[in-house]
Amino acid sequence: MIDKGYDPGKIEGRWYDYWLEGGYFRAETGSERPPYCIVIPPPNITGSLHIGHALDVTLQDILIRWKRMSGFNTLWLPGTDHAGIATQNVVERELQKEGLDRHTLGREGFIKRVWEWKERYGGEIIKQLKSMGASCDWSRERFTLDEGLSRAVREVFVRLYNDGLIYRGDYIINWCPRCHTALSDLEVEHEEREGRLYYIRYRFADGGGHITVATTRPETLLGDTAVAVNPEDERYKGVVGKTVVLPILGRHIPVIADAYVDSSFGTGAVKVTPAHDPNDFEIARRHDLPFVKIMDGEGRMTDEAGPYKGQDRFECRSRIIDDLKEDGLLEKTEPHRMAIGHCYRCKTIVEPYLSEQWFVRVRPLADEAIKAVRDGRIRIIPSGWENSYFDWMENIKDWCISRQIWWGHRIPVWYCEDLQNEECRGKKGVIVSVETPNRCPYCGSARLRQDDDVLDTWFSSALWPFSTLGWPDETEDLRTFYPTSVLVTGFDILFFWVARMIMMGLRFMNDVPFRDVYIHALIRDEEGQKMSKSKGNVVDPLEMTRVYGTDAFRFTLAAYAAQGRDIRFSEKRVEGYRHFINKIWNVARFILMNQDRTGVSKGHEMRSLSLPNRWIISRLRSVIEETNRALEEYRFNEAAGCLYQFVWHELCDWYLEMIKLELYGGDEERRGAVMATLNHVFEITLCLLHPFMPFVTEELWHGLSYNTGVSSICIRRYPVPDECGYDEGALRDMQTVMDAITGIRSIRGELNLQPSLEIGVKIKTDDATGRVLNENMMYIKRLTRARDVEIGRDIEAPEDSATAVRPSMEIFVPLEGLDIGAEIERMTKELERLRERFSLLERKLSNEDFIRKAPERVVEENRLKYREFKEKIKIIEDKLERLRGLQRSHSP
């Protein structure tokens, strides 16, 4: 006999090892079975499992286990991401504690150090994935800096370069002064804040007056090389072409006209700082203005900043404001809402910064990626995200891919230092190559210098669906599993990752990287706040699994995963599902206890079974259908909800309670038949549940010896409807029996009758219903604790009796000393409810338009209900009248 309660800690590790030993998670090469593949969104090696991963992993595992059981050759490919900036930051912090920095170690030494760190801690998250029960094929685990994946990265870079889709140049990019690197537009998080708009006077050089510009960043005036106005702006017509004097520095700069300037904003005149603002950069290129860099990579002011040299950018700002005030050049300031960009890794305010970087020309790639979704080669689920996808793709700008850090894929570009011939000089000595060159291919020089930069981490993750399968080699895995089946991820990386995988997949594999993209919600705390360490509101998934068990936690996440909505996570709900698992556990206990006593017999005809047995099998058939359908449509919450409802409220509350009668009494043949049915139903139920709660289902499946012929539930065929018979009559009859039982119970409950009180019951009903009730009398008696039940079409309502009205049934419970007042109250309330509904029906049916325009089916349904309610109301009215009569005769 198994333990009284379920203790997840005892069994989870054991079964996970069992699965690994059995090799159940390993994908086959050269399989006849249809492939089903998911590549995991690779977690950062710096990370530890958070609740978002837990959700992501749970949903993927549900799909993979379901498909594996359904006969597919499944591959769930796991791995981790090197996470360039994040990892570099972590290791740098560690060095800092030792009083070191990366420059003292040197590039090679530092990278060695990061690898050491990776070996030590990078595996943590993998262990945590395993503890969630993830059925990944660990023999195919990948890391974005693996040799194979690195080769893919270089290959892609070289091909894109040769196709003219990668270029290098001086542009304004987003610069993080703390991480000392360029960032792509996406890596900047914008946050709206209350700032100030400063109105600053620039005096004309000829001494006559001034022009006022408005700016949010007064310190950048040090780098101004013009003031611009709109050419159509009448106010400034006479000013264009004049010269103004830059405040503080006294430099003379021109007033120019450019259509970019919005006359309605500020004063209609804008200062132009070409080296520190992307728009000004464009203006400067149009007007051939000089570029003056006033800030360095640390965010400190350069020599160009004159008296402010060496100051921090924010210190400089306040100094400049003071100085402008002193010079009487600060006209006014206004409050101004604006979005400020922050580094997504360290939250430092980013700086628009002019520097030489590598870029991907994404327009042609994006166009193909748009087509793939438009024509349905890729489905995005829920489809609402398609709009965001299209919007972003249509307005996409070139992607800055070079990073000035050390941890990552070094850019496969070398520069010839000698430029010894015409060809070499023509190419500017730039060598782009998959293999590391020994000599310059143009001039033969051996003095080559590799580009210092590494690639954006997302550049390598964009290749993940094919680089992990062996590309650029034409491997068996690639042939079998590309395109992958579905990508499961959160919307926060739709652009970062999903969109870029689509672009790269189409470009290099000539096919989409996945057929479906399932986008799940973000998990928030109970107040709807995003979880973050600094807020201290994180829910630790590992603690959840420790306290409630992995299965309960997984089931909770699945039950929460309704499409298109954020999840507000509540621990109470996990607790609820732990109870659910305990419930399942106890079904197994129930089976084992009775099995010992009764044994099991086999091969029973459905029609020879008693009503509850025929009913539960028919219900299970529907549950199988619904679960499969829900999973097919990524409606995880519906699948979970349907199983929960079935197990708890149908299997346990009704079926088990009813068959106790047959198990405790009845003949041996009958007991054996019931046990056979129960086992059949429970075995299938465990299988249905297995993808959601792998551990407890495996444990019970073995505990109940269902493992004949198949060594693990995880490879047992996922239930199909044909495994169950279907008996519509049983569903109908069972409903009748349940109606009778709940009717009687309702009287018991509402009148507060002692459960020990054995009651007599009279039911007035038609012959057909009466026959069903009589056939199942024993269940009714047991579940209502009724002494005797009299059934007939001519039953008279006894005096002093409580009443319940059910479809085609009037139920009476005669009671000595019935509390007439209480019963009148009950009946009155019931009557009110009925009358309300009835008058609605009455109005509907007396509406000619309704009769004429509504579908026949709906009209008929309403007529039926109308008659039913009318009858019920009459019964209750009569009953009430009699009760009132009684009340009068009883009172003195």
Place this chain on the structure above:
RNA sequence: GGGCGGAUAGCUCAGGUGGGAGAGCGCAGCCCUUACAAGGCUGAGGUCACAGGUUCGAGCCCUGUUCCGCCUACCA
């Protein structure tokens, strides 16, 4: 500035194509009935944010309003 989503029971949320308002938790009453008190039975509780419109009929479709959340953006 543009876009998207949400507002349903005290709380957290379900409600694929318009036709009987649901679940879990919580709450109240009764019950330790031999799988489970991590349980059972019976209940109470809702002008489906607001205002219009379409329709025989709207939680669901359309328009507008309010509040909340998110994404996105080069008006300094």
